[in-house]
Amino acid sequence: MPISHPSFGTLADDRIIIFDTTLRDGEQSPGFSMNLEEKLRMAEALAELGIDVMEAGFPIASPGDFESVRAIAQKFSKDGPVVTGLARTSAADILRAAEAIAPAARKRIHTFVSTSPLHMRVKLRMEPDAVLAMVTESVTLARNHTDDVEWSAEDGSRTEDDFMCRCVEAAIKAGATTINIPDTVGYALPEDMYRIFAMLRERVPGADGVVFSTHNHNDLGLAVANTLAAIRAGARQVECTINGIGERAGNASLEEVAMAVRTRADAIRQRTGIVTENILKTSKLLAAITSFDVQPNKAIVGRNAFAHESGIHQDGMLKDAGTYEIMTPESVGWAKTSLVLGKHSGRAAFRDKLKTLGYELGDNALNDAFRRFKDLADRKKTVFDEDVTALVDDEVVRGHDRIRLTGLSVSTGLGMIPTATIGLDVDGVHKTGTATGDGAVDATFAALRQVFPHEVELQLYAVQSVTGGTDAQARVTVRLAEDGKHVDGQGADTDTIVASARAYVHALNKLMAKRERTAPPDLALRAG
Secondary structure, eight states, rough: OOOOETTTTOOTBBBOOEEEEEETTGGGGGTTOOHHHEEEEEEHHHHHOSSSSEEOOOOOGGGHHHHHHHHHHHHOTTTOOEEEEEEOSHHHHHHHHHHHHOSSSEEEEEEEOOOOOHHIIIOOOHHHHHHHHHHHHHHHHTTTTTTOOOEEEETGGGHHHHHHHHHHHHHHHHHHEEEEEEETTTTHHHHHHHHHHHHHHHSTTTGGSEEEEEEBTTSSOOOOHHHHHHHHTOOOEEEBBGGGGTTTTTTTTTHHHHHHHHHHHOOOOBBOOOGGGGGHHHHHHHHHHTTOOOOOTTTTSSTTOOOSSSSHHHHHHHHHHTOOOOOOOGTTTTTSSSOOOOOTTOOOOOOOOHHHHOOOOHHHHHHHHHHHHHHHHHHEEEOHHHHHHHHHHHIIIIOOOOOEEEEEOOOOOOSOEEEEEEEEETTEEEEEEEOOOSSSHHHHHHHHHHHHHOOOEEEEEEESSSSSTTTEEEEEEEEEETTTTEEEEEEEESHHHHHHHHHHHHHHHHHHHHHHHHOOOOSOOOOO
């Protein structure tokens, strides 16, 4: 039956609410933190994708988290997504979340508490009746600040049925409009999730008047399967992230859930409001911001998702694409054919290619990107889509620019001592330095440290080819660590040493931004 919801009005029987937590649970994964500018850019892309609810952050976690949630809350009108702030059951958490989301045209407080025997005994050190009282108190307080309140049972998949029913009933009576049952540790099987939701909808008084939500982690690779099982058992909200990022092995992947619902409409009678054609560009934006590419065989957005090498498959595709593709590449934003770019290509063709790849650049950014494209085209016979993506991500997408690489010269060879001279603009001041090292890359990094002194640990240095051939662009990933903080930087260039310097500078900029963030308070209690 239709449900009346404060944020969505009368919710149609077949409508699934997409709750995106990329900016909260996704950002909690090591190395995936974003600054304010990046969060705002990502929030805008998520809204264009058509998500319904945006969990913008954990406001009490740090001043930076509070500021980002508040900035996102100010960004969208009533036509935009519901902006949500996460809160534990303490009054301080809930009041901080309420303050952060206050400017939002449509807002929600999401509060949670652990309900499994293990979590209550070890983490909370509380008896079940005390936890039950916290459910009522926290939801009641949250309802004093917004009509839209979500309550979550952390570690819900390992919670005893009777206690779960008592908690859900208490949350509904206190005014919760959405009830979320997370598989916080990725323990459940699809049949477990189906049983839990079916049981709650049957046993709990008032269950027919609230939206049930599912939030699944991927520790056993079952997050999407468990999400679909929950939908079939009556869950009306799906909590997920772009590219499946999140704690440990990640969350249910938004793109996989959305396309499973769309592709298997014969078996799943629900629909989402996702603009699926925007999926790929949203995925690529997140990968650029976080410096984490998706694996090649990742469903929907991996570069091999619509690639066919087997002769049998190629033969079938030539006869009828439906033989080996259950959805079209265009339906998720892939271009079926590629416009080949080269040194004779003009600005119009380049702008069109950027638009096809999901980039909308202002005039200044377009000029910078076009200049770099022309430089690249002079060095490569053919510029592929991957090349364009790499150069735009490397220079335009990122907003970290306190340190900029302006020049690099390296001399090395058999019997020679590798020597590098580097030029940097640091906060607008041009500086140069020269150093030697154990190889060209080591010398480059030593020169960089001479120009901009710092003490960090280089934990990862990885090189991959963006495209094939001897003139391929190299994409380098560098991971730096400082006082427990980890950041990844990426750089691309046809010269591997230049790409290495770009990656190191990018990582340094991210580390500097991270230094400015105040250390968060105790976050021992985290949702989902």
